[in-house]
Structures are given as structure tokens and as C-alpha cells.
Amino acid sequence: xxxxxxxxxxxxxxxxxxxxxxxxxxxxxxxxxxxxxxxxxxxxxxxxxxxxxxxxxxxxxxxxxxxxxxxxxxxxxxxxxxxxxxxxxxxxxxxxxxxxxxxxxxxxxxxxxxxxxxxxxxxxxxxxxxxxxxxxxxxxxxxxxxxxxxxxxxxxxxxxxxxxxxxxxxxxxxxxxxxxxxxxxxxxxxxxxxxxxxxxxxxxxxxxxxxxxxxxxxxxxxxxxxxxxxxxxxxxxxxxxxxxxxxxxxxxxxxxxxxxxxxxxxxxxxxxxxxxxxxxx
Amino acid sequence: xxxxxxxxxxxxxxxxxxxxxxxxxxxxxxxxxxxxxxxxxxxxxxxxxxxxxxxxxxxxxxxxxxxxxxxxxxxxxxxxxxxxxxxxxxxxxxxxxxxxxxxxxxxxxxxxxxxxxxxxxxxxxxxxxxxxxxxxxxxxxxxxxxxxxxxxxxxxxxxx
Numbered sequence: 119x120x121x122x123x124x125x126x127x128x129x130x131x132x133x134x135x136x137x138x139x140x141x142x143x144x145x146x147x148x149x150x151x152x153x154x155x156x157x158x159x160x161x162x163x164x165x166x167x168x169x170x171x172x173x174x175x176x177x178x179x180x181x182x183x184x185x186x187x188x189x190x191x192x193x194x195x196x197x198x199x200x201x202x203x204x205x206x207x208x209x210x211x212x213x214x215x216x217x218x219x220x221x222x223x224x225x226x227x228x229x230x231x232x233x234x235x236x237x238x239x240x241x242x243x244x245x246x247x248x249x250x251x252x253x254x255x256x257x258x259x260x261x262x263x264x265x266x267x268x269x270x271x272x273x274x275x276x277x278x279x280x281x282x283x284x285x286x287x288x289x290x291x292x293x294x295x296x297x298x299x300x301x302x303x304x305x306x307x308x309x310x311x312x313x314x315x316x317x318x319x320x321x322x323x324x325x326x327x328x329x330x331x332x333x334x335x336x337x338x339x340x341x342x343x344x345x346x347x348x349x350x351x352x353x354x355x356x357x358x359x360x361x362x363x364x365x366x367x368x369x370x371x372x373x374x375x376x377x378x379x380x381x382x383x384x385x386x387x388x389x390x391x392x393x394x395x396x397x398x399x
Numbered sequence: 400x401x402x403x404x405x406x407x408x409x410x411x412x413x414x415x416x417x418x419x420x421x422x423x424x425x426x427x428x429x430x431x432x433x434x435x436x437x438x439x440x441x442x443x444x445x446x447x448x449x450x451x452x453x454x455x456x457x458x459x460x461x462x463x464x465x466x467x468x469x470x471x472x473x474x475x476x477x478x479x480x481x482x483x484x485x486x487x488x489x490x491x492x493x494x495x496x497x498x499x500x501x502x503x504x505x506x507x508x509x510x511x512x513x514x515x516x517x518x519x520x521x522x523x524x525x526x527x528x529x530x531x532x533x534x535x536x537x538x539x540x541x542x543x544x545x546x547x548x549x550x551x552x553x554x555x556x557x558x559x
Contacts, residue, residue, distance in 0.1 A: 221521035249521040264523040268514060361490060361545045376521055391489040391520045391545065 139310040144181065147314050150321045152177040161189040163208035164265055164277035171210055171273040178273070179215075183207040183313060187279075203283030203300070205309040209276045209317060213266070216324055218334050220274055221390065222376050224249045224264050225337065225345065226327065227276050230319035231260050232348055234312065235280075239303055245350035248378045248394065252280075253350045257297035278316070282307045336374040346371065356380055357396035358389060365389070479558035481531045485550040489520035493542040501542075507535045508559070515553055518546070527552075534559035 139147075141154040153176045160166050163182040170176045187206045216223065228250025235252065236242035243254045252260035260280040267273040281298035283306050300306055323341065331338045337345070346352075351369040358365045358380065367380030367387070377388035485491070493501045493516055503515050509529040518525045537554040540546060 220523040220525070224521045224523050262522065266523065266525040268512065268526050268528050361543045363545065 138308050139314070144310065144314055148318055148321070151179050151181060151317070153180040155180070155182050157182070157184040159186045159188065160184040161187070162277075163187060163206055164263065164275050165189075167208040167210045167275045167277075168265060168267055168273075171267055171275065176210065179209065179211045181207055181209055181313070181317065183310070203285075203306075203309070204298070205278070205280040205282045205307075205313055207278055207313050209278070209320070211274050211276070213272045213274050216274065218324065218327060219376075220264050220266050221249065222335070222337060223274060223276065223324075224262060225372070225376050226323045226341065227262055227264075227278070227320055228252060229341065229345055229348075230316050230323055231262070231278065231280065233344070234315045234319050235259070235299060236348070237315075238299075238305065238307065238312075242348070243302055245348045246345060247350040247397075248372055249376065251350075254297055254299065254302045257286075257295055257302075259297055259299060259302070280309075280312070282309050282312060337372075337376060342372075342374065351378075351394075351397065353399070355398040356394055357398075358392040359395045360389065360392035364395075365392070477556075479533075479556050480536065481533065481555045481557050482551045483515065483527070483530060483553040483555060485518060485546045485548060485552055486527075487518055487520060487525070488547050489518045489525075489545075491540050491542065491544045491546045491552065492517035492519060492524075493538070503529075503535050503538075503553075505535050505538060509533065509535060509555065529553070529555060531555055531557050533557040 141156050144154045145151050155166075155170075155176070157166075160182070163184050167180070167182045170180070170182070171178070184206055186202070213220075218226065228246050231250075232244045232246045232252050235244045235254070244259065245253050247253055247258075250262040251258055258281075260278070262279075263277045265275045265277070267275070281296060281301075283300045284298050285301055286296050286298055287301055327338055327341060328334070330340070349371065352371075354369050356367060356369045356378075358367075358378070365380060365382060365387075367382035370379045370381050370386055373379055373388050375388075375390075377390045378392075378394075379386050379388045381387075495502070495517065502517075503509060503513065509515065510532045511528060511530055513529045514526045515529050515535075516527050518527055533555040535553055536556045539551045539553065546552070
């Protein structure tokens with residue numbers, strides 16, 4: 119399939135930044151990668167990736183990149199639409215080759231994003247909020263959503279959205295909690311180079327994980343230590359919503375199995391699911 | 400562009416909860432249920448065995464790519480009823496997106512490959528197959544319910 123990026127660049131002068139790297143160049147740059155497809159517009163990179171996986175249309179690991187995403191999704195169907203300058207892609211991997219439980223892949227991928235963005239800052243500004251949201255100077259800059267396709271297919275799709283060069287500075291909403299890397303640093307990023315660095319960092323982490331880990335269901339100590347070093351929730355009071363239930367407690371870190379731990383009524387409890395709906399200092 | 404906005408979600412504030420805890424202590428209450436619109440909080444004394452917070456505490460980590468778990472028939476059901484249970488701790492979603500119809504409803508015929516729900520843990524969404532062929536005769540949980548490992552989710556009549 120031919121890339122439509124050159125056509126996109128002709129239509130949008132700002133798309134110049136997108137033509138730097140081709141699909142083939144990306145595959146050559148990342149040894150673990152087998153295929154890549156770039157689009158100028160998709161409804162959802164995750165939906166496209168899931169279809170490709172089920173049809174065995176692409177050899178994995180693969181990347182689906184789009185310049186514009188029109189029906190992106192976050193948790194519980196919340197929208198994540200990408201505008202000009204944001205980075206939106208999905209990485210498809212085989213669970214046979216990456217036997218880490220998907221919830222822990224979620225943590226490892228979030229860490230790869232935060233560390234990659236921080237390497238581009240003079241002073242690190244990105245932190246990770248359980249399980250994998252990335253915050254820059256206290257505002258959300260990136261989200262990750264992972265989907266497993268049914269067991270017989272054994273595929274894991276990692277959907278990633280990063281506010282890179284788009285801007286929120288003119289947003290009229292006083293409650294807006296999102297930001298972009300460019301807003302916070304004044305720097306523009308080649309978004310395909312950023313994507314390549316994140317995926318390389320992720321594969322490096324996976325290799326480290328599989329090399330030193332005796333039990334894949336537990337986060338290795340070096341990974342956990344790196345997570346703790348940029349943990350956005352440290353010393354915060356958290357309100358966690360699980361279904362219709364609300365739990366309020368003091369954050370005491372993530373557990374080795376990735377669960378969030380809250381101190382409630384002088385006891386520490388761990389939770390694998392739920393959405394953080396309030397954070398207080 | 401994210402539309403997620405944590406501050407939009409209204410919950411009971413901490414001062415209110417503290418007042419209720421003081422009242423619980425004053426009147427030696429062990430459990431109080433509070434509800435505001437569709438949000439509710441249950442306050443329990445920590446030595447209460449069935450405290451709702453504790454029920455999530457000691458569960459195993461979600462497994463990789465969970466396979467549908469179909470258990471043998473519960474005693475009260477006929478021999479043809481299979482129960483699909485949750486292979487992981489997480490949140491049950493009956494539909495792929497909030498605006499979508501449910502994956503399945505009572506009366507639907509399913510094959511072993513039919514996706515019957517999503518299970519979510521740590522922003523990882525897992526499609527769950529029925530695991531057996533038959534007709535859905537009962538759905539045992541509600542959309543967005545928290546589920547434990549082995550929690551019964553569906554009853555499927557395999558004779559149909």
C-alpha cells in the first residue's frame with residue numbers, strides 16, 4: 119500500500135514535517151518492526167490495527183500511523199481526536215513474542231513515552247499517572263489505550279496519542295487540563311522521529327523486562343524504580359471510581375503487579391481497575 | 400485532543416466524608432451507604448469482613464490475553480447451561496463504545512468465537528469470547544460493574 123502522505127503534504131503546508139520519514143525507513147530504523155502503514159486520515163488507528171490483525175493483513179510487529187484521527191477513543195469511549203501536529207499511532211504486537219501481561223505492557227509503554235519526551239527537555243517535565251497517562255507540568259499531554267483481540271488471535275494493540283506540536287494555549291475553557299509538548303517547551307518535534315524513538319524505547323524496555331524477569335507478572339525492579347522516579351501521584355490524595363463505587367485514599371505507589379495502592383482507613387488496598395476521577399495535593 | 404477532564408466528575412468531598420465518619424464513631428455504626436445521583440460511597444469500619452474496599456484488595460493480576468472461561472453447570476441449572484466467567488479482575492463493559500448496542504442480549508445465539516463483552520484493567524481492554532455455542536439465557540452483571548476472577552458473567556444454553 120502506497121503512503122498518502124505526499125498527497126497530504128501537498129494539501130497542507132504544515133504537513134511538511136510529516137514527510138521526513140517513509141514507511142520503509144521506519145521499518146529499517148527499528149529492527150524489531152516488520153511493517154508500517156502511514157495514512158493522512160483514519161477514524162481510529164486502533165480499529166484499523168485490530169482489523170489488520172484479525173485478517174492477518176500485516177506481519178507484526180507493525181505500526182499504523184495517521185496524521186489525523188477522527189474517531190479516536192480513550193477509556194470508556196471518551197474521544198481522543200488528533201489535530202494537526204499531534205502524534206497518533208498504534209503498535210500491534212504478538213502476545214507470543216511479548217509474553218508480558220497487557221496491563222503491565224500498559225505501564226511499560228507509558229514509561230517509554232515519558233522517558234522519550236523527557237530526553238527532549240532541558241529539564242524533565244513529564245510524569246506518569248497510573249497506569250499510563252503522561253502529564254507535563256501538571257497537564258495531560260499523552261494517553262495510551264491497549265486492546266487485546268480475542269485469545270485465538272493473540273494480538274495486542276497499543277494505541278498512543280500525544281499532543282506534540284498542536285496547541286491548547288488559545289483554549290477558552292478554564293477547566294481544560296490538556297497541554298502539548300510544544301506549549302510546555304516551546305519546541306516543535308518531528309512526530310515520526312518521536313514515534314520511532316518511543317517504539318524503540320518500548321522494545322528496549324520489553325527486552326530488559328524479559329531478560330531480567332523471573333516472573334513476567336511482576337514489574338522488574340529497574341522498571342519500577344524508573345516509574346517511581348517520575349510518578350505523578352506521589353503524595354497525592356486520590357479518588358478512584360470503579361464502576362459506580364468511589365474509593366478515596368492516599369496514594370502509596372504502584373505494586374509490583376501494576377496495581378494502584380491506596381491507604382484507606384489506615385489500611386493499604388490495591389486495585390487493578392478503575393479510573394482516577396480526582397487528584398488532590 | 401483529549402476530552403477527559405477529571406475535575407468534571409462530582410464526588411462526595413472529603414469534609415463531608417469526615418463528618419460521616421465522626422457520626423459513625425459517635426453512634427457506633429459499622430457501615431453507612433451514601434448516594435448522590437448515581438454515585439455512591441459505602442463507609443465501613445476496617446474490621447468488617449465484607450468491606451467493599453477490601454473485596455478488590457487481594458486479587459491476582461490480570462492475565463495476558465484472557466481466554467473465555469466456561470465453568471460446569473451450577474447445581475441449580477440444567478445440564479445444558481454453561482456459565483461464562485471472568486478470567487480476570489477488572490471492569491465489565493457490555494458494549495464496545497457507550498453509544499453502541501450491547502455485544503449480546505438474552506436470546507441471542509452465539510458461537511464459541513462470538514465476542515460477548517469487554518473486560519478492562521489498567522486501560523487494557525480485552526475482548527472475551529463466549530467459548531461455547533448456544534443461546535444466551537441470562538446476563539449476570541451490569542455494564543461497568545467491577546468483576547473478580549471467576550465472577551459468573553453469562554449463562555448459555557448449549558442445547559440450543
